Amino acid sequence: AGNPDVVFGDVALSKNQVREIHGVQQNPGSGGWPTVRYFNKETGYGGQAYKQKTSKAMCDELGPKEEYMSAFVEEFATMCDVNKTDKGCSEQQVKFIEKWNGKGGSELKSQMVRLQGMVDKDGSSMKPE
Numbered sequence: 039a040g041n042p043d044v045v046f047g048d049v050a051l052s053k054n055q056v057r058e059i060h061g062v063q064q065n066p067g068s069g070g071w072p073t074v075r076y077f078n079k080e081t082g083y084g085g086q087a088y089k090q091k092t093s094k095a096m097c098d099e100l101g102p103k104e105e106y107m108s109a110f111v112e113e114f115a116t117m118c119d120v121n122k123t124d125k126g127c128s129e130q131q132v133k134f135i136e137k138w139n140g141k142g143g144s145e146l147k148s149q150m151v152r153l154q155g156m157v158d159k160d161g162s163s164m165k166p167e
Contacts, residue, residue, distance in 0.1 A: 044111055060084045070096030076114050 049056050051066055058064060062084025066073045074088035074096070091106055092099050100107045117126035120135050127135070138146065 043117075072096060072100070074100065074110075076110075078114055 049066075056064055056066070060083040062082075064073070064075065064085075065087065069087065069090060075085040076088065077083065077085040088100075088110060090096065090099060094104075098104070100110075112126070118128070118131045119126065120139075123132045123135055138149065141149075
């Protein structure tokens with residue numbers, strides 16, 4: 039909750055028979071209900087299925103009494119917090135945060151404009167710092 043990189047969706051199969059996305063079979067119901075899939079740059083538009091960690095029913099494994107759903111989200115979401123870099127931030131992210139921490143608003147704004155311009159050009163000109 040509260041992470042802009044994480045979005046949940048719900049498909050009612052009784053109304054929307056989503057069986058395939060971009061040539062990838064979605065296999066709703068295989069492995070139990072609910073069917074959980076994740077989509078990111080690596081999986082592409084077809085996504086990949088959640089791989090169960092226990093022998094419990096899917097609804098129990100991912101339910102509120104277990105921590106598997108939170109761990110699953112944290113595994114695939116970008117969870118770096120600029121105010122708390124000790125968990126979820128890569129070494130590269132920490133270095134970038136340290137470099138820019140304490141800079142003035144005008145410097146930060148110009149950096150944001152520069153980075154947004156790079157993203158708008160498909161990110162191909164971005165290089166690791």
